[in-house]
Amino acid sequence: NAGVTQTPKFRILKIGQSMTLQCTQDMNHNYMYWYRQDPGMGLKLIYYSVGAGITDKGEVPNGYNVSRSTTEDFPLRLELAAPSQTSVYFCASTGPDSNYGYTFGSGTRLTVV
């Protein structure tokens, strides 16, 4: 059981470039989340989804977009990358069978130069 899989693990982007961070879960969880983690700031919610076809903004959505076409996949799109988007990004999922405890992926470390 793979849990939550994130790719890539590391990426360097130039200012203005775009990329998609991939997230896949195999636990049939309906809820999925994207967080960013910055030193001393904890985790901030970017976007979340309560099921396929439904997404909503979190605390820090500017500069990002998401889609949820299937239960398994929840990609995060960065358009026109900026240095402020340098961070570690975590995808997480949960569902009723997990008593709402999140399962996290191992993260993507993104640097924008």
Added chain:
Amino acid sequence: AQSVTQPDIHITVSEGASLELRCNYSYGATPYLFWYVQSPGQGLQLLLKYFSGDTLVQGIKGFEAEFKRSQSSFNLRKPSVHWSDAAEYFCAVGFTGGGNKLTFGTGTQLKVEL
């Protein structure tokens, strides 16, 4: 809006000593409370959670936490710390409904001296 405060940024304890990590929350209703641990370069792993009932909850790796409504606290404890417990610990508060979103504290970095 809900919020979580972890007042200790860094804590150092000796191996074998007891540990208490503090967590205070702000939320208008009965919260759902969680503790997660993050080892270097890894994602977060759930240690324990409180939904309702017994205010002392047991988790993995010998950790426990106590919910004190009067103090709006959910402190994490371990009677005897092992060197492998060195990591960053995050407290989180959430509620069912509204996407089951969690609000995380800023974390406490635990160092264990041998």
